[in-house]
Amino acid sequence: MLDQAQIDRLRLIDTGGFPVLSVYVNLQPGPVSLRNLPARIKDLLAQAEATSESLPRSQRLSIREDVHALSRDIGRFGTDLGHGVAVFRSHGAGVDEQFTLPGPVRDRAIVDDAPYFRPLEAMIEHYRRYCVAVVGRRLGSIFRFSMDQLETWEEMRDEEIRKANYGGFSGYEEQRVRARADEMAARHYRHVADRITELKRSDGGFDLLIVGGSDSHVAGLLAALPPDVADLLAGTFTIDPRTMTPSTVLEHARRVAAEWEVQEETRLVTELFDAAASGSTAVLGLEQACAAVNRRAVEVLFVQAEHTTAGSICVDCERVTCEMGSACSVCGGSLRSLPDVVDRLSELVRGAGGRVQHILNDGPLAEVEAGALLRYAAPMVDPT
Ligand SMILES: [Zn+2]
Missing domain, CATH: 3.30.960.10 (eRF1 domain 1)
Incomplete structure (x- = not known):
C-alpha cells in the first residue's frame, strides 16, 4: 500500500x-x-x-x-x-x-x-483510514481499509451462548435464559466496542468507522461505542458474518466509503460556494484563486482533481497567474511558463501553512476549476 x-x-x-x-x-x-x-x-x-x-x-x-x-x-x-x-x-x-x-x-x-x-x-x-467492523452473535472481525485495500486487523470470538432446550423449562426459567442471552450479547458488543476504541486511541488509529452485520448486531455495537467513536461512523452495511469473505467485505467497504466521500465532497463544495456567495471569505475561479494565493490569504485551496491548466509565474514579483504572455501585467517583469498552475498554487498554499482539498467527483467546482477559503487575517503590521 x-x-x-x-x-x-x-x-x-x-x-x-x-x-x-x-x-x-x-x-x-x-x-x-x-x-x-x-x-x-x-x-x-x-x-x-x-x-x-x-x-x-x-x-x-x-x-x-x-x-x-x-x-x-x-x-x-x-x-x-x-x-x-x-x-x-x-x-x-x-x-x-x-x-x-x-x-x-x-x-x-x-x-x-x-x-x-x-x-x-x-x-x-x-485517503482516509477506515476501521471496518463486522459483528456477529459472538464474532467480531475488525479490518483496516485504506487506499482501496482491506486487511485483517483483529479477529474476536466470545464464548458460545449455550443452546438452551426450552422444552423442559418453566416460563420463568425460559425468561431467565433469554435474559442471560441478552446479557451475553451486550457483553459481546461491549467487548468489540472496547477493542475498536482501543484501536482508535492506538498509534495506528483510524479516521472513520464502517460497521457491518445484521441490523440488530449493528445497532447493538453502535449503542456500545463511546460517543466520540460513534461520531466517526461513515456508514453501515448488512452482511452475514458466517458467509462473508474478505472480497465481499471489501466491496461493501468500498461502496460505503465512496458514498461517504461523495457526500463529504458535496458538503465541502457547498460550503465553499455559500461562503463565496455570502461575502469575502471565499473566492471561486482559477485566476481569483491565483490572486488569493499571491496574497498568501488562502486557508484551503479547492482544486478539481483531473484539471490541468497552464499558466505563468512572474520572475520578478513571483506572481502566479493564468496569463500566458511574456510580460507580467502587474509589474512588467518577464513571465516564465508553468505546465500546471494548480501544482504551483498547491505548493505555495502548503508552504504558507494552508491545506489543499482535492475534489475527485464532478460537481460545481469542475466548472470553475478552483476555489479558495480565505483566512480571517488580521491586517499585517509592517515590521520595519
Ligand atoms: Zn510581476
Missing part, C-alpha cells in the same frame, strides 16, 4: 546531480482515457524530452535514456495497475521505481533534480 515511508525512502536517494523523470498516468476506467493510453504516454514522454533540452549534455542524455526505456516498455503502464501509476526514473542515478495508485491522478511528466512527489502526497492526504 502506498505510504509516506515509501516516499521518504525514495527521497533519500542521492541522484548525483542527474535529473529524475517523474511520470504520472491516469488509469481510471473511462472509454476515452484508456483507449488512447499509449498515445497519452508518448505525448507525456515527448514533453519530458522537450523540457530537458536546456539541460547540460550528460543530464539530457540521462533523460533521453529514460524516455526511450519507457517508450519501449509502455506495457508497464498496464490497466491492471489500479487507478493510476507513478514512475520515477533516472538512468544516470540508477533509479527506477513504480507506484500503483489507489485513485485517479492527472497525467503529467516532470523533469527535475528530485522525484516529483506532490501528487502522491496529495493522495496520501486525501
Whole structure:
C-alpha cells in the first residue's frame, strides 16, 4: 500500500546531480482515457524530452535514456495497475521505481533534480483510514481499509451462548435464559466496542468507522461505542458474518466509503460556494484563486482533481497567474511558463501553512476549476 515511508525512502536517494523523470498516468476506467493510453504516454514522454533540452549534455542524455526505456516498455503502464501509476526514473542515478495508485491522478511528466512527489502526497492526504467492523452473535472481525485495500486487523470470538432446550423449562426459567442471552450479547458488543476504541486511541488509529452485520448486531455495537467513536461512523452495511469473505467485505467497504466521500465532497463544495456567495471569505475561479494565493490569504485551496491548466509565474514579483504572455501585467517583469498552475498554487498554499482539498467527483467546482477559503487575517503590521 502506498505510504509516506515509501516516499521518504525514495527521497533519500542521492541522484548525483542527474535529473529524475517523474511520470504520472491516469488509469481510471473511462472509454476515452484508456483507449488512447499509449498515445497519452508518448505525448507525456515527448514533453519530458522537450523540457530537458536546456539541460547540460550528460543530464539530457540521462533523460533521453529514460524516455526511450519507457517508450519501449509502455506495457508497464498496464490497466491492471489500479487507478493510476507513478514512475520515477533516472538512468544516470540508477533509479527506477513504480507506484500503483489507489485513485485517479492527472497525467503529467516532470523533469527535475528530485522525484516529483506532490501528487502522491496529495493522495496520501486525501485517503482516509477506515476501521471496518463486522459483528456477529459472538464474532467480531475488525479490518483496516485504506487506499482501496482491506486487511485483517483483529479477529474476536466470545464464548458460545449455550443452546438452551426450552422444552423442559418453566416460563420463568425460559425468561431467565433469554435474559442471560441478552446479557451475553451486550457483553459481546461491549467487548468489540472496547477493542475498536482501543484501536482508535492506538498509534495506528483510524479516521472513520464502517460497521457491518445484521441490523440488530449493528445497532447493538453502535449503542456500545463511546460517543466520540460513534461520531466517526461513515456508514453501515448488512452482511452475514458466517458467509462473508474478505472480497465481499471489501466491496461493501468500498461502496460505503465512496458514498461517504461523495457526500463529504458535496458538503465541502457547498460550503465553499455559500461562503463565496455570502461575502469575502471565499473566492471561486482559477485566476481569483491565483490572486488569493499571491496574497498568501488562502486557508484551503479547492482544486478539481483531473484539471490541468497552464499558466505563468512572474520572475520578478513571483506572481502566479493564468496569463500566458511574456510580460507580467502587474509589474512588467518577464513571465516564465508553468505546465500546471494548480501544482504551483498547491505548493505555495502548503508552504504558507494552508491545506489543499482535492475534489475527485464532478460537481460545481469542475466548472470553475478552483476555489479558495480565505483566512480571517488580521491586517499585517509592517515590521520595519
Ligand atoms: Zn510581476
